[in-house]
Amino acid sequence: MAAAQDTRRKSEDGLWETVKVIIQALLIAFFVRTFLYQPFNIPSASMYPTLKVGDYLFVSKLSYGYGRYSFNFSLGLFGNQIVSCCPFGFDGRIFFPAEPKRGDVAVFKLPSDTSIDYIKRVIGLPGDRIQMREGVLYINGEAVKKERIEDYSDPAESGLRAPVPQFMETLPNGVSYRVLDTEPLGEADNTQEYVVPPGHYFMMGDNRDNSQDSRYPRVGFVPIENFVGRADIIFFSISPDSSLFEVWQWPFDIRWNRFFMLI
Template identity: 85%
Template sequence: MAAAQVTGRKSEDGLWETVKVIIQALLIAFVVRTFLYQPFNIPSASMYPTLKVGDYLFVSKLSYGYGRYSFNFSLGLFSHEIVSCCPFGFSGRVFLAEDPKRGDVAVFKLPSDTSIDYIKRVIGLPGDRIQMRDGILFINGQAVKKERIEDFVDRSETGLGQPVPQFVETLPNGVSYRVLDTEPMGDADTTDEYVVPAGHFFMMGDNRDNSQDSRYPRVGFVPIENFVGRAEIIFFSVSPDASLFEVWRWPLAIRWSRFFTLI
């Protein structure tokens, strides 16, 4: 009987240790997701060729400090009255390490509907004058360098794909990235000049003719408090033809070459 009791106690201790490990792992995951890195997936083609539909990426929530949209809860900590006098930050954010920089790829809450997350590239900073002229980006009256390179082809599982004109754009601070021009005279290839208000940013998608961004009233200028974080790395990527849960299709559907790609 004593031996049976000892065996039973060991089994209970082993089960409790397993439960503790699971709880600790869940707590760590909760802390990381809440305060450090949040995973997002890309559902649209507005950031092609930088980000593709089916990419899964980590967004650093601490990059721009914490704001009212950094968490699913705020407990009133990010009201204007409290943050405005907080010694740790300004403009609706606390622990602000740095402002969004020109060229950053960032996730933000859509100003017209904060239940929706958008991801675009930071193009205009507060006080900048932004304009598109015949497909050329102008910042403060100066044309941004735009070089033609090879066509972009997004091949599907069948190996087919329509070539799209592709360019390398280089911002005044030296940040370079690729943009697509599917329509030579697209609706937003020529715009009025936008003057970015204080505390706001001008955001654009890399797929210029297929992006709802700050050129359109639905998005407009994005206030700093709407920023969720900066996109850092692609940790998983799967063809949009296959679901993340269709494990049996992974060998062919997974884009292995995009794993751990820095953004």
Template identity: 80%
Template structure:
């Protein structure tokens, strides 16, 4: 074989290896994207916290994963519409859960869950499950009552975080313990606030009563004309873990600011 032929063969071999390497890279990227799509669609969806209604549990700037498998799949579990999760499913589902495929547990008292706002399903809300179907829920002088019994509420140290937007003074903080033993902290920024005394709400079958932990700064099921009772089909999933967190005035994409604005201590905190 002539020297020229050797050169051409070597060049073709190099080009073929380069093309093979490029195709392998493309395949890896496609596979990674497909895996990410499947995980996000069927298992875990990321959300970020834009408001202070769940302080001190969740802060503005927290990024968390919501488990879609927790309550099974419903018509709002995906970012696209599937007819089988609509009216056709009513006849094949348990009577308490129309419009939902129950593959796992139902929401439990104390869960922090993402749901579609009943009055505008284009909006996602995140609150804590307080009332289950059939429960009677009421606020009396800032005390939560479930089925006529006061929920245990203990005063603990004030909540104070000067890095938070608009927080310039200590806020009264309490620990609540629900009847099933779930404990969490709530804030009371305004003694005798407008929703500290309410009527008694009776949660309909197939619905849940949701409340924010920042009680005086949360638009939740206490406001019937805005949120009200949340139907089971509106649940997207249960918030499980905080995977990233930055200060309110920062952005996830401002990588150059991370050393100064990232809340490292909140990484991988269970909710």
């Protein structure tokens, strides 16, 4: 009898230890997800070739400090009066806020509908003058360096099967990235000159002719308070024609070479 009770007690202790480990793991995951890194997936081709449909990435919430849309709850921390009194806050952000840098790839809430997340590249800073002329980006009247490189082609990608003209663009601060030009002289290849207001940013997609960005009224200038965070790393990637639930197809559909790619 005593031996049976001892065995049962050990079994209960082992079960409780397992439960505690699971609870601790869930709490850690909740903390990381809420305060540090938020996972996002790419639903459109607007950031090709940098980001592909089916990419899953971590967005750093601490990169620009916490803002109104950093959490799924508010706690009343982001009213103008409270933020202005916070020694670590400015422009609607708190706890060691930092300004987005030119060239960052960032997730933000669409100004016209904050229920929608967008991901684009920071091109224009407050006070900048931004314009597109014949497909060339101009910042403050100076043409951004744009070099023709090899065509982009990926037979595995739906919608981008044919070779697409590809360029290397280099911003004034030295950040370089690839952009696509699917339509010479597309509808947004020639624009008015945009003057970025204080506290706002001009965002553009790398797939220039297939991106709804700050060139269009639906997006426009993005206020700093709408930023969720900076996209830092791709942690998983799968073909857009695949399903996450068809596990047996993963060895063939997963893009193994994109795992842990820095953005």
